[in-house]
């Protein structure tokens with residue numbers, strides 16, 4: 001950061017220096033185009049106070065204009081006699097006018113409208129200043145000759161001469177503004193003028209400079225072609241390029257340069273707008289990501305609170321329920337004979353409901369404990385997991401006369417051994433439970449590799465599930481059957497889903513009623529898992 005005082009001193013000095021340079025430069029007018037009856041020259045020095053005005057506003061612009069930038073004309077146009085009192089100050093006003101608008105645009109910032117652009121506000125100035133040439137200037141000239149220069153005897157200006165001057169002013173003003181605009185778009189110039197960095201400054205500088213060079217290149221090419229192919233002059237190539245140029249060629253080459261400058265400005269403006277839009281998108285994305293993160297944290301907290309609640313409720317309900325069930329069973333056993341048949345029936349129901357509620361609470365506790373325990377991420381041998389599961393379910397297998405076919409080899413996965421065992425005990429238990437009446441369950445376990453994951457399938461020949469329930473059955477308490485048909489709590493699959501998610505996996509079902517079901521779980525394979533912590537990966541894409 002440049003300190004404020006130093007900044008102002010620098011600006012004052014540069015403004016004065018620019019003014020003085022401009023003063024000298026104005027004595028070397030540059031021909032823009034030259035015809036027999038028309039010669040348009042540009043007072044290039046005017047560019048200096050204009051640059052100051054556009055970059056730093058009207059105060060510094062005026063200083064630069066008064067320091068010399070717009071004062072050479074007192075000498076240049078002294079032949080106008082009294083006319084200089086209008087012709088010269090009007091240029092200082094021009095610099096002031098653009099400085100005021102530059103300040104206005106700076107203050108307005110992005111809300112600035114197209115009609116605040118210098119090319120548009122210039123028109124207003126032109127109308128008034130040229131009207132002054134038709135009236136005030138002509139009137140002042142009528143007082144000639146002035147006492148300080150009695151040689152000036154002309155005291156009448158023809159309208160045709162004023163028409164010519166007006167056109168010349170218009171053309172030179174726009175050329176000067178265009179050059180200033182181009183320069184103030186180039187990075188190093190902006191830096192010099194301590195102007196703020198524009199969005200996409202690098203590409204703007206690059207494009208504008210490239211088009212400027214293209215204009216110069218076209219100028220040189222045209223000069224070379226004309227010099228070698230069409231010209232009989234004995235000038236050197238350098239002279240043909242820089243000074244001895246025919247009026248027609250001068251006009252054409254300046255046109256090349258102007259078209260290139262305008263194109264450069266337009267392209268760079270388009271790029272800058274695109275850059276700004278991209279920037280905005282990036283900002284919005286960052287904002288969105290942050291909000292998603294905040295929401296996720298909030299959700300996780302709420303989820304945790306809910307799980308804590310479920311855990312403590314089910315935990316606290318267990319003790320009173322146990323005593324209700326226990327005493328009910330004692331009464332049922334010891335004092336059943338005191339009750340009539342109806343009473344015995346009611347008591348049987350109480351005992352049954354007590355047991356059912358006990359199962360429900362146990363399952364709920366297991367479910368909420370799933371996420372509470374520290375989860376490990378290690379190589380888990382599915383072979384061992386299935387052995388444990390089959391051992392745990394040996395009673396059910398025997399009761400249902402079921403068969404479980406395992407593949408010869410199952411790969412290891414990356415995850416938590418307790419959660420994995422929980423998943424397969426639940427899936428195999430369901431496969432054994434939901435078998436077709438009179439058809440012993442046959443369960444086939446298989447696996448397939450998918451990209452870097454392993455998908456394990458547990459397929460049964462059971463009653464199957466209608467497609468509209470394929471997602472719902474993974475919700476807690478979602479059951480499709482009555483207790484009489486198939487006893488259960490509706491928590492098993494919800495806990496399978498939860499366990500799979502904790503390990504960064506996914507579970508789903510493919511099934512049709514009467515045709516069995518295939519439950520599939522996608523795990524990280526042991527060899528490819530990179531993270532040291534389970535549950536880092538939230539979703540696995542198909």
Ligand code: ADP
Nearest residue numbers: 430431434464473479480488489490491492493
């Ligand atoms: P529960 O078995 O205790 O009812 P689950 O969450 O394990 O609860 O299962 C939810 C529902 O999904 C079950 O009630 C059952 O209707 C259905 N289901 C689960 N596994 C199978 C299966 N292998 N075949 C058919 N239906 C199944």
